[in-house]
Amino acid sequence: MRVGILTGGGDCPGLNAVIRAVSLALIEQHGAEILGIERGFLGLIEGRVRKLDAAGVRGIVNEGGTLLGTHNRADPFHYFGAGGSDVSARAIETLDRAGVDALIAIGGDGTMTIAERFARLGVPVVGVPKTIDNDVAHNERSFGFDSAVAVVAEALGRLETTARSHGRLMVVETMGRHAGWIALEGGLAGGADAMLLPERPFDPDVLAAHCFDRCSRQGFALVCVAEGAHELGGELVLQSGPGSVERLGGVGQRVTEGLQRRLGGDLEVRHTLLGHLQRGGNPTAFDRVLATRFGVQAARMVVAGEFGHMVALQEGQCRAVPLIDVAGRMRQIPESHELLIAAHDLGVCLG
Template identity: 65%
Template sequence: MRVGVLTGGGDCPGLNAVIRAVTLALRRADDRTEVVGVERGFLGLIEGRFRPLDEAAVRDLLDEGGTVLGTHNRADPFNWQGRDCSEQALAHAKAQRLDALVTIGGDGTLTLAERFARMGVPVLGVPKTIDNDIAQNERSFGFDSAVAVVADALTRLKTTARSHGRVMVVETMGRHAGWIALEGGLAGGADAILIPEQPFALEPLLERLRERVSAQGYALVCVAEGAALADGAPHWQHLPGGVLRLSGVGQALAHELGERLGDIEVRATLLGHLQRGGAPSSFDRVLSTRFGVAAAQAVLDGDYGHTIALQGDRCVRVPLSQVAGRSRCVPPGHELLRCVDALF
């Protein structure tokens, strides 16, 4: 058997640990199994870029950040540079004599995997996202590592905020789901947490911040990039070429707060890709390993058209059709939201 492995979408702590686990589990189940890495995600399928993976190649990947296979977050074989290259991608997979394909990625990657599954390709998904927003999956690897970065940043910024009597605004990733800001904000002791699922009003926020500055001399705000005022829209950043990117709400919010808080200084910090980079946390190393082993077992069972998911602390198999094009947002009344309400 020859099994292809690719990593799609953005980089994420734990990707290499999944590659390692899939490779080792398949090879040790049957040393005749060959594992082939696809370089640069689906772009590698389009262009025919492959390399062999064996025990020596993956042995030291457990704690290494990023992905040794590389990735490309816009390579869509069904619409690449204005053309449908899906048949070309499949021809390259056939030339490599691949019997199965393991795709490790977020919603976009799993959606492409589902399209290939409908074409009869023996494909299996592994969920990856620091945003923790993949449907049917309770915890994604990379999320714990990202939350740790946010919590650490808030802890560090607290000393500056307290020293200068400032309000510090920290912007996290989270376009449509606020899990990073929610858990990172709670772990870092933020005085206000703003997420996309709950549009906020400015006046109650100002009242809260004035109260916290009066009581403790400073305040911390943790805001997800997709958060928006109740009477407004998310903040889009205009990039060259007419590209719009959901970003900049932290700076915009800091400006609005500074205009209204008088002599209280407000500063903003954008964490950006710091949340993606670096080595995975211990939790993410274990979860990535569990996902990789579960994916290898599904391949050995010939159970394709599914993605691995964590449900109730068990790795299960969920049809790709139940995941593709869907997301997992913070639901109303979630326990973490109740914690925020109780504290703030």
């Protein structure tokens, strides 16, 4: 049996732990040959494949990033390098030429959508959910998320000492395009006084009044805002990337400027953008264990022939869910989620 592995989308703490678990489980238990596909789906398009052995993956469980590399703009069905053309046939040729019996695709919603399209074309594929945003549908928790939350919580804790010392209002912008899980859990863990989430448009006047009250009572305040948060009736804040690409980001600066206008010059408002710090570095122990569980489950699904499915954590157990139920969908924070209720009870402003 020859199994290919790729990591798509952005890098994430825990990817190497999945690669290790998949490889060792298949090699040790089934004598399989493992092929690593470099730079995600770009490797399929360009034919960049190399062999992985047990000795090469044993010591990577605690390493961040991905030893295979990744790429987030290499959709074979709409390839930017070919003017948006469909080059999926070229990717399938790479798999056939390498003699791959099964493909394990590790990635977020975009990767799962691509994997589902390949499954419809007859490619034997198993998906493994990866996203620090924790927003893959039908999956309770993704590896990398705990690591990102730990970074946000530590950042808020460090900023609180400065805010308290200088009597400032500090605004911290986190990742979270369409789901605010990082800002919610990171904000709770870091003691934020307000958390702005994509799922709940905020009123800037209500936010300013809340922050003024907190500063009056405790001498400082912390605001944790997800990059996809936006005002009531407003739009997402975008910034220009390379070429004509537009990316989310900048809402923290806008919130800072709005608060400064409303609160006047007596209270200083400062802004911090955490950016890629949240998904860099080594994974937490929780993420290493979860990634290992996902990798072992993916290996079992390959052996059992459960193709066209994704590994998912449901009710604390690893299960297989159809890729068609995941593709094009997203897991957002429900209005009735217990952490939102807890934040409300703690007096945290949620917009």
